[in-house]
Every structure is written in structure tokens, then in C-alpha cells.
Amino acid sequence: MSKKNKNFTGIVFSTNPDFKYEELGENEPETLSPALQQIKVRLETKHRAGKAVTLIENFIGKEEDKVALGKSLKSFCGTGGSVKDGEILVQGDQRDKILQWLHKKGYTKACKV
DSSP states (O other): OOGGGTTOOSOOOOOOTTOOOOOOOOOOOOOOOTTTOOOEEEEEOTTTTTOOEEEEEOOOSOHHHHHHHHHHHHHHHTOOEEEETTEEEEESSOHHHHHHHHHHTTOTTOEEO
């Protein structure tokens, strides 16, 4: 399916003159405050040619906020990484540094898995 048609529900044509098409737009959830976020930090080496990657999961909020959090974590750790598939990836085993930074910024429910 092409990218421009991914929000259609299967309605192709309607003979009803009063028909109004409503798209199923996915509403991004509002970003929770840092104290309410239950972020999980874990280390993963699967499917990465043996390289260790620190994953930050369960961030609830807008995509822009997730990208900003990932950028600040990468700059704090001094490593590379990315934000994709709802996860923040930071290269290397940075779990302790990331947890320390998250607790300092008010993410009190962040934990290491």
C-alpha cells in the first residue's frame, strides 16, 4: 500500500450525498511529565553483530520530544545512536550513565532491566 493511502478505511465510493469521510488519523499522545514516565533502560546485542546497544523504551509522548530526549542522551554519553521504532538507541553499554542522567532530569521511575 502506498504511503499516501495508509489512512483509508476501505471506503472507495459512496452514493450518499451527505456522506462525510473521516480519516483515522493516529493522535500522538501528549508527552507525560518526567515524574510519570516509566522508562526502561536495557542492553541489547542481538542482531547487531555482537555490538552492544543501550535501548531506552516506554517513553510516552510526541515524536519530537522523543527525538529531543535521544539527542540529549547521545550528547551526554558522547556516542552515536538513533531514534526508531519507538525506541531510543545509544551505542555502547551506557546504562549507568543514562540512568544517572534520567534521575537527574526528574525521570524518577526510570529503571534498569
